[in-house]
Amino acid sequence: MIEINNVEKRFGSAEVLKRINLKVEPGEVVTILGSSGSGKSTLIRCINGLETLSGGAIRVDGNDVSTAAGLAAARRRSATVFQLFNLYPHMTVLQNVTLAPIHVLGQPRAEAETRARALLDLVGLTAQADAYPQRLSGGQRQRVGICRALAMQPRYLLLDEVTSALDPEMTGEVLDILARLAAEGTTMVFVTHEIEFARRISDRIVFLEAGELIVDMPAEAFFSEEGGLAVPRIRKFLSKMTKD
């Protein structure tokens, strides 16, 4: 379980996250919605330890990310897929996917490569295993990013706008894979602007507004007239997002 308790984050005098509380149970897909600058990325970066908390605590399966040992353990339980892929450009696809399994998990190279190839097969990148990222399309790169995350056999997958750098066709490729993972019961914390997709795969939706978590409800409720749509701020957000 990921537990986020009263988390605050300040950059100088700017309060970017204000007393956020959120729990993600194993098997859940929780989508974080909110307009630009509301703090979605910052929240993800707090969970994976790229930002230090200004207040509160985050625990991943009981491991407190603000201690060195806790963070190391938390990072072994979760994996992140990035908006801009953040692949290692000097390594082939296969090397990108096997680096952490070999050097962080200590898997033997042969085993790591077998697993990596199986994952690449799954996302249709069998032929690209030995290519360098520069040679791939955006959609292919992001599929590599997903394989790199899955190769860690994470309990939690953190995804921050993983399709927003992709054109619609490539977005489709990547979302199909995520939908499959969701259906298989992968736990995900998912930041996205793909409202329709979020509606389809999420168990719960939380809404961030200027650093505050103003709504946390089951996906169905969120999109219903009595639930999310009854909140003017969310109604406005959804009508704006689904228009374009």
Place this chain on the structure above:
Amino acid sequence: MRYADFTPYDLVLLAQGLGVTLGLFAATTLIGLALGAALTVLHYYRVPVIGHVVVAVTELLKNSPVLVQLFLVFFGMPAFFQVNMTPVTAALLTVSLNTAAFAFVIFRSGVEAVDRDQIEAARVFGHSRWQILRRIISPQAAAFSVGPLIGLLVNQLQVTSLISVIGVADLTKIGNILNLRTLEPFVVWSVIGLTYYLCAKALAALGGRLERHLRRSVVWQGL
């Protein structure tokens, strides 16, 4: 007795001088690059104080004439510290430190040129700081650095000619000797100059191949 003629033995002399020049160049390059890399690692780990000292010393080495540094090491240090200093030791010490200072600057900007996002990704995947340096930063920083490094080394090869001034029998010193004997400065210095030129070209060609190898993964836009 006439000393003015060239003899076949002069070629041997020339080869010896070239050997000394290349040997010194190779040794100072190895020491300089290793030291430059070590300093870059210290800088990467933000070792307190040392980082500032390194930057200050490299600034001094970069911004003062190598000849003056050589005189300081060869004449100044023995006088001040009461140590023995052979010309070869002084030459090794001075050129190595000089190469190290410039290599440090090149490596450091190579490290800084590596995209931050990848490093964040590596941290999130649980890689240690050392693993990130070794597996992510170094290979890319090396690829970024080869170009400027080749330029530096071609220049340092020329710089080694300064050591003839303190009596090391390098290529330039041999030129001096042949010149005094034959009184044919135009021929002698043309041959010496051409020899340096050919060495520099060979070095640049070698470096170019290394660079292409290191950058094989990347399609460089606009280059």
